Amino acid sequence: MEFSADQLDALREIVNIAMGRAGDRLARLLGCFIELPVPIVRFVDAPDVREAIRSMVRIDGDVTAVRQAFSSVAPGECIVIYGDASVHELGDLVASDATEAGAPRNEVLLEITNLLVGACAGGIGEQLGQELSYSAPSIIVANARIDEVLDPANVPWRTALLLEVNFRIEGRTFLAHILMFWPESAVSRVRESLDGFLADLG
Amino acid sequence: MTAPVDAAALAQLIVERVAVGVFTVDERCTLVQFNRFMEQHSGVAASAVLGRNLFECFPELPRRWLEQKIRGVFVLQNFAFSSWRQRPYLFAFAHNRPVTGSVDRMQQDVTFVPVKGPDGAVIAVCVTITDATDACLSERASEQASAKLREALAEVEKLSVRDGLTGILNRRALDIRMRDEFARFRRYGSPLSLAMLDVDHFKRVNDTHGHLGGDEVLRRVSALVAAEIRDVDILGRYGGEELAMVLPAVDARGAAVVSERVRRVIEATPIAFMDATITVTVSIGVTEARPATTDVNGLIAEADEALYACKRGGRNRVHAFGADPN
Numbered sequence: 001m002e003f004s005a006d007q008l009d010a011l012r013e014i015v016n017i018a019m020g021r022a023g024d025r026l027a028r029l030l031g032c033f034i035e036l037p038v039p040i041v042r043f044v045d046a047p048d049v050r051e052a053i054r055s056m057v058r059i060d061g062d063v064t065a066v067r068q069a070f071s072s073v074a075p076g077e078c079i080v081i082y083g084d085a086s087v088h089e090l091g092d093l094v095a096s097d098a099t100e101a102g103a104p105r106n107e108v109l110l111e112i113t114n115l116l117v118g119a120c121a122g123g124i125g126e127q128l129g130q131e132l133s134y135s136a137p138s139i140i141v142a143n144a145r146i147d148e149v150l151d152p153a154n155v156p157w158r159t160a161l162l163l164e165v166n167f168r169i170e171g172r173t174f175l176a177h178i179l180m181f182w183p184e185s186a187v188s189r190v191r192e193s194l195d196g197f198l199a200d201l202g
Numbered sequence: 203m204t205a206p207v208d209a210a211a212l213a214q215l216i217v218e219r220v221a222v223g224v225f226t227v228d229e230r231c232t233l234v235q236f237n238r239f240m241e242q243h244s245g246v247a248a249s250a251v252l253g254r255n256l257f258e259c260f261p262e263l264p265r266r267w268l269e270q271k272i273r274g275v276f277v278l279q280n281f282a283f284s285s286w287r288q289r290p291y292l293f294a295f296a297h298n299r300p301v302t303g304s305v306d307r308m309q310q311d312v313t314f315v316p317v318k319g320p321d322g323a324v325i326a327v328c329v330t331i332t333d334a335t336d337a338c339l340s341e342r343a344s345e346q347a348s349a350k351l352r353e354a355l356a357e358v359e360k361l362s363v364r365d366g367l368t369g370i371l372n373r374r375a376l377d378i379r380m381r382d383e384f385a386r387f388r389r390y391g392s393p394l395s396l397a398m399l400d401v402d403h404f405k406r407v408n409d410t411h412g413h414l415g416g417d418e419v420l421r422r423v424s425a426l427v428a429a430e431i432r433d434v435d436i437l438g439r440y441g442g443e444e445l446a447m448v449l450p451a452v453d454a455r456g457a458a459v460v461s462e463r464v465r466r467v468i469e470a471t472p473i474a475f476m477d478a479t480i481t482v483t484v485s486i487g488v489t490e491a492r493p494a495t496t497d498v499n500g501l502i503a504e505a506d507e508a509l510y511a512c513k514r515g516g517r518n519r520v521h522a523f524g525a526d527p528n
Binding site: 025114115131138 | 277278280281282283285287288289311313318
């Protein structure tokens with residue numbers, strides 16, 4: 001399951017470039033400065049996933065989590081976690097119906113998630129020369145404790161590759177935690193893609 | 203010998219025949235493709251709409267929302283979605299359950315797919331419409347069942363704690379609360395009083411007005427007592443015509459005052475039943491928990507003894523345990 005040092009480096013570089021591009025695109029779209037700090041890449045075993053999420057996300061209060069699957073050669077799934085405060089700020093971020101003040105909260109959440117996942121996952125796919133397809137986003141939990149997002153007893157994988165990116169808008173409290181998972185069944189394909197990327201470089 | 207399958211023709215056939223609405227628009231929302239599912243459900247032929255503006259052909263569509271969704275795909279070069287949960291439908295199509303379906307229209311999941319040209323830019327948006335009516339109905343049925351279950355559980359909980367006739371606490375709940383309050387008295391020493399109330403000559407009420415009359419008397423007496431006590435006081439049905447008032451942080455004198463108020467109100471309030479008016483009185487035995495009180499049963503025994511003294515003394519009165527009968 002492990003990646004070689006080269007492969008890990010390649011993955012980090014790809015992710016950095018991808019997130020940089022994603023940040024630019026989102027900034028242009030939303031008309032504000034986006035902060036996308038350096039993503040964290042790690043492998044996680046199913047029993048540890050709750051702790052991993054808790055330590056990455058660090059939200060005490062209630063959260064709402066939206067999931068969306070993506071696929072090209074390596075199928076994975078994004079979970080985007082929003083804290084309470086962020087959910088309240090959503091209304092003005094995406095004009096989903098220009099005249100209707102306060103579009104339904106769920107609709108806005110799903111749109112923002114689609115935006116973020118498309119930018120981040122799509123950005124990585126772009127670096128790897130792959131065209132991605134996506135499933136419709138859906139809400140996993142709303143106004144729940146962070147531990148309710150994933151139940152380690154109920155996931156179809158034992159180990160996963162996990163990438164965490166925090167999406168922040170300058171001058172606002174809005175913060176979305178983007179967790180990208182590739183289950184072990186997909187990891188070998190990710191590794192192949194990385195090898196392809198490395199081969200193209202050198 | 204069969205002719206080789208033409209891949210392009212096959213793809214065309216599939217798009218035409220698949221049980222999914224598929225139509226495609228260019229950047230000006232001109233229809234460039236419109237499959238059979240769309241024809242059949244809209245009642246409009248492809249030949250009548252191809253090359254024309256989507257909104258001219260279908261003016262009932264939510265134009266502002268849909269234009270924005272489509273434009274988003276061109277700008278972001280990415281998929282967009284709409285679920286039946288957010289927006290029940292895009293096109294007002296009839297669903298395929300004309301007899302059993304309880305929604306008025308087909309519930310729809312909509313996907314907006316970017317179609318890229320040779321240079322990688324998005325040149326068209328392909329919109330797919332999937333019938334989600336079954337999923338919607340199934341989810342609704344499940345929600346209704348859950349709601350019924352929750353109601354039933356609330357009912358069960360109420361029944362397990364409340365007396366069915368009067369609505370005050372039943373004996374079981376009363377015993378638990380008395381035990382708790384007594385334990386608190388033991389631990390912290392704050393005052394605790396118990397008043398046992400018994401409806402005078404209740405058998406006579408039943409004999410005169412029937413059991414339904416007796417029931418009404420118990421209901422009204424319980425309500426009258428409840429109105430005189432505080433929120434923190436505990437009122438329950440101890441036995442057939444016997445009520446218990448548990449009064450935390452109240453001493454014997456305070457309990458006697460409350461009880462006397464209750465007695466007076468009941469004496470003064472006639473109870474309407476059918477064509478008759480029933481007047482009843484109550485006897486109330488009062489006691490206070492003391493260091494010597496061993497347990498709850500001891501407390502109840504004292505209140506009972508005080509109650510018995512009321513009966514011997516002529517009824518319609520309050521008597522405190524250990525006091526001189528007057």
